[in-house]
Amino acid sequence: MLVTLKNILRIAEARGCAVGSFNTPNMATLRAVLQAAEELGEPVVVMHAQIHEEMGLCKMEEIVPVMRLLADRASVPVCVHLDHGTDLSYLRWGLDLGCTSVMYDGSALDPETNCANTCIAREISLRCGASLEAEIGSMGARESAVSGNTDESLFTDPADAEAFVNRTGVDALACAFGTAHGLYVKQPKLDFERLAKIRSIVNVPLVMHGGSGVSTDDYRKVISLGIRKINYYTYMAKAGGAAVQELSDQMFFHDIEITATEAMKQNAKSAMAVFGGRDPQP
Numbered sequence: 321m322l323v324t325l326k327n328i329l330r331i332a333e334a335r336g337c338a339v340g341s342f343n344t345p346n347m348a349t350l351r352a353v354l355q356a357a358e359e360l361g362e363p364v365v366v367m368h369a370q371i372h373e374e375m376g377l378c379k380m381e382e383i384v385p386v387m388r389l390l391a392d393r394a395s396v397p398v399c400v401h402l403d404h405g406t407d408l409s410y411l412r413w414g415l416d417l418g419c420t421s422v423m424y425d426g427s428a429l430d431p432e433t434n435c436a437n438t439c440i441a442r443e444i445s446l447r448c449g450a451s452l453e454a455e456i457g458s459m460g461a462r463e464s465a466v467s468g469n470t471d472e473s474l475f476t477d478p479a480d481a482e483a484f485v486n487r488t489g490v491d492a493l494a495c496a497f498g499t500a501h502g503l504y505v506k507q508p509k510l511d512f513e514r515l516a517k518i519r520s521i522v523n524v525p526l527v528m529h530g531g532s533g534v535s536t537d538d539y540r541k542v543i544s545l546g547i548r549k550i551n552y553y554t555y556m557a558k559a560g561g562a563a564v565q566e567l568s569d570q571m572f573f574h575d576i577e578i579t580a581t582e583a584m585k586q587n588a589k590s591a592m593a594v595f596g597g598r599d600p601q602p
């Protein structure tokens with residue numbers, strides 16, 4: 321069933337766990353993630369990222385209606401979310417297409433402009449009955465091979481986070497405390513103390529981006545410190561790619577797609593199980 325981010329975060333909060341939030345830039349990843357969620361009975365967020373469209377993957381107007389259709393039919397709560405919308409007209413369009421939640425990402429802007437634009441994004445999303453996530457601090461460059469975000473000057477300042485949430489009224493806040501987007505070349509070092517401080521003064525659910533490649537222990541730790549949404553894509557996509565590389569005699573794309581979808585589903589299931597507070601899947 322189709323729900324907003326606010327609804328799904330309420331479920332996560334009540335359970336004291338996190339909801340997995342997966343980029344689904346094509347049918348294969350979308351089906352993999354929804355099947356994983358249904359098999360586990362876990363609520364899930366599926367996301368269209370503006371950056372994937374820029375890379376030549378599905379356009380928002382192609383994939384969001386399909387995301388909505390499959391979310392509606394799913395046996396578990398599903399939120400259809402726009403990930404890292406960097407301009408307000410794109411956000412408005414995502415809402416017109418039926419996203420039940422959007423993320424406004426003004427983290428590359430000066431803090432005052434980020435705050436002012438997030439307030440506008442709040443008005444737009446409220447009018448559509450949708451939820452809003454925003455970001456303060458910065459997770460660094462997207463889609464690059466990194467070894468974690470080690471530049472503490474980009475980390476979220478707890479007092480700034482409190483002021484930002486009070487001014488903007490966002491439903492969820494993405495915080496920077498050591499994770500980064502893309503592949504990690506070594507295990508990221510997370511600033512748990514900072515996260516605990518943010519949690520103690522910010523009264524909305526917190527979001528961790530760059531969730532792929534974090535250890536099971538660290539997932540559990542950040543969830544215990546108030547992370548309620550974990551964005552995850554890179555390692556699922558990598559699992560699909562690795563499974564395909566093992567095929568030597570398949571000449572048809574549909575066979576390759578089926579293999580990749582199955583591998584991504586298993587990877588997504590393992591991640592979802594940990595986020596949902598269960599034992600890791602074999």
Ligand SMILES: [Zn+2]
Nearest residue numbers: 501529530551
């Ligand atoms: Zn992100």
